[in-house]
Amino acid sequence: MAQKVRIIGVPMDLGQSRRGVDMGPSALRGAGLQASIKKLGLQVEDIGNLSVKQPEEMPVGEKRAKYLQEIAETCGDVAAAAEKSLIEGFLPLVLGGDHSIAAGVAAGVANHFRKEKKQIGYLWLDAHGDMNTPESSPSGNVHGMPLAAIMGYGAPELVDLLGFKPKAEPGNIVIVGARDLDAQERKIVKKSGVHVFTMRDIDERGMREVMADALKYAMDDTAGIAVSLDMDFVDPADAPGVGTPVRGGVTYREAHLAMESRRNQSHPRRTQPHRPPRRRTRPLRPRPENPVNSFKSSVVS
Numbered sequence: 200m201a202q203k204v205r206i207i208g209v210p211m212d213l214g215q216s217r218r219g220v221d222m223g224p225s226a227l228r229g230a231g232l233q234a235s236i237k238k239l240g241l242q243v244e245d246i247g248n249l250s251v252k253q254p255e256e257m258p259v260g261e262k263r264a265k266y267l268q269e270i271a272e273t274c275g276d277v278a279a280a281a282e283k284s285l286i287e288g289f290l291p292l293v294l295g296g297d298h299s300i301a302a303g304v305a306a307g308v309a310n311h312f313r314k315e316k317k318q319i320g321y322l323w324l325d326a327h328g329d330m331n332t333p334e335s336s337p338s339g340n341v342h343g344m345p346l347a348a349i350m351g352y353g354a355p356e357l358v359d360l361l362g363f364k365p366k367a368e369p370g371n372i373v374i375v376g377a378r379d380l381d382a383q384e385r386k387i388v389k390k391s392g393v394h395v396f397t398m399r400d401i402d403e404r405g406m407r408e409v410m411a412d413a414l415k416y417a418m419d420d421t422a423g424i425a426v427s428l429d430m431d432f433v434d435p436a437d438a439p440g441v442g443t444p445v446r447g448g449v450t451y452r453e454a455h456l457a458m459e460s461r462r463n464q465s466h467p468r469r470t471q472p473h474r475p476p477r478r479r480t481r482p483l484r485p486r487p488e489n490p491v492n493s494f495k496s497s498v499v500s
């Protein structure tokens with residue numbers, strides 16, 4: 200993993216109807232984010248917040264995907280900032296804001312590795328699937344759509360960010376902590392082939408085992424993974440300040456364990472450009488680890 204972290208704030212709340220998540224970047228900074236990262240022995244720099252439009256300044260637009268144009272524009276800026284960070288050797292740590300920004304993170308990170316003909320996995324820690332499309336969404340709030348966009352479903356403004364799709368293959372995408380999917384969304388999730396670990400899986404098997412499986416899927420034949428942690432992954436008893444709280448979430452400690460599992464798992468080395476999986480005729484030899492090829496990108500929303 201990169202030893203240098205770049206903090207990028209994205210104070211956007213256009214993706215949902217409840218106001219306030221735009222205060223996320225300040226709240227996280229105010230809680231001592233920089234000092235905590237330094238304590239891990241990593242270098243850190245903060246480039247401040249990206250400029251985001253305010254809902255008062257413009258019409259809602261299409262009811263099925265509110266503020267879509269402005270959100271897609273911001274996601275383009277997020278993608279550029281995330282990709283630039285990776286090029287310059289930094290781990291981009293993007294602070295939201297509502298979860299629609301993850302479409303931008305995915306675009307930037309995937310584009311960086313795409314230039315080396317490599318793919319990425321995506322770890323989605325969330326109470327929700329965020330796999331609605333404008334057609335399936337009951338609310339028209341875009342924060343419920345980014346993961347669908349990453350896989351190539353939904354509004355072209357998000358799906359086609361940086362001119363390619365999908366940003367990751369469903370087999371390398373894992374949702375952990377799900378407990379609140381919409382009826383239509385459930386069908387999309389099933390059809391897509393993403394891996395889902397619900398709260399029941401975590402209750403029954405424990406976070407350690409669930410994360411071991413989740414990382415296996417996300418890292419299978421990928422150059423690295425992006426991690427998206429929606430704060431509503433955590434139970435509202437521990438994290439009440441979120442836009443869409445859902446009871447029955449993970450504890451404060453389980454959330455830490457999930458992220459610690461990621462940090463302790465180094466990525467297997469890839470020396471060849473990505474090819475479709477083949478049937479193996481010989482037993483696999485263990486591959487040496489190369490920390491340079493192992494990265495993590497995070498978004499907190």
Ligand SMILES: [Mn+2]
Pocket residue numbers: 298325326327429431432443
């Ligand atoms: Mn969520």
